[in-house]
Amino acid sequence: MLNHSDLDTAFRALSDASRRAIVERLVRGPATVGTLAEPLAMSLPAVLQHLAVLEAAGIVTSQKVGRVRTCSLVPGALAGPTAWLQHQRLPAERRLDRLGDHLAAAGGPEASDSSQEQP
Amino acid sequence: MLNHSDLDTAFRALSDASRRAIVERLVRGPATVGTLAEPLAMSLPAVLQHLAVLEAAGIVTSQKVGRVRTCSLVPGALAGPTAWLQHQRLPAERRLDRLGDHLAAAGGPEASDSSQEQP
DNA sequence: CTAATACTTAAGGAGATGCTTAACCATTCG
DNA sequence: CGAATGGTTAAGCATCTCCTTAAGTATTAG
Numbered sequence: 689m690l691n692h693s694d695l696d697t698a699f700r701a702l703s704d705a706s707r708r709a710i711v712e713r714l715v716r717g718p719a720t721v722g723t724l725a726e727p728l729a730m731s732l733p734a735v736l737q738h739l740a741v742l743e744a745a746g747i748v749t750s751q752k753v754g755r756v757r758t759c760s761l762v763p764g765a766l767a768g769p770t771a772w773l774q775h776q777r778l779p780a781e782r783r784l785d786r787l788g789d790h791l792a793a794a795g796g797p798e799a800s801d802s803s804q805e806q807p
Numbered sequence: 808m809l810n811h812s813d814l815d816t817a818f819r820a821l822s823d824a825s826r827r828a829i830v831e832r833l834v835r836g837p838a839t840v841g842t843l844a845e846p847l848a849m850s851l852p853a854v855l856q857h858l859a860v861l862e863a864a865g866i867v868t869s870q871k872v873g874r875v876r877t878c879s880l881v882p883g884a885l886a887g888p889t890a891w892l893q894h895q896r897l898p899a900e901r902r903l904d905r906l907g908d909h910l911a912a913a914g915g916p917e918a919s920d921s922s923q924e925q926p
Numbered sequence: 927c928t929a930a931t932a933c934t935t936a937a938g939g940a941g942a943t944g945c946t947t948a949a950c951c952a953t954t955c956g
Numbered sequence: 957c958g959a960a961t962g963g964t965t966a967a968g969c970a971t972c973t974c975c976t977t978a979a980g981t982a983t984t985a986g
Contacts, residue, residue: 696822703818704974705811708891715895721933732933734975755932755983770892772827773885776834841962853945855964874953874962
């Protein structure tokens, strides 16, 4: 069973547009605190606080080298919220996902999709 | 003053364990306010406030007949958060979803279209 | 060395959240 | 009718959230 307090913090972390913007940026690769702060229209301490929320939720990690802190997404960190959402879908909506799960369990997904890349 | 997006309110609504419990109950079918309140260990007004949050997020609807209000899930209401989460997955994790999308577009199960609405 | 860069910490405030109790409809039962 | 049922509203309060400014700490460049 899923731990509800983990879901609390994960969904809470994603309920802020600035934090979602940070996640969207980090999907494209690691970034420094300054880089993440640039498009956000708020002070640096505010960004630091958002990053603290994301780190507490296990969505973002960071390491400091010299005076630069580089942040990156934690792989699979969004699996918890995603799984919960899939479980709460109505039966009719759930069929596609179950088909996907079946295919995932039956064999490797990489062969069927290797010919297409993101635009 | 603050302008919250749909994703803000949706993720915010799901960040509370009591509200997620309400959603989990409603997936199994509609229920009255009293039924939803029973397992929640809080006062009825508190439950009403949680329901108001879920209704404001477009996740739950309700109609009153006589003195009984019956609540139900809005079909496809969780599609927004779900889609955002799918988009933020790392490329390696995203392949399965793209496979699922491909199967859906190719004429998969007919149920998913009729049960989802776009705002 | 000094200065600039890149964060970091501390303190605080306006407003939101999650709960409470008390009182108040409106509908249905006897 | 009066009482019970199911829900609703109002008010208040402790806590949390998101942001601010001011004043730090390291680290690197000149």
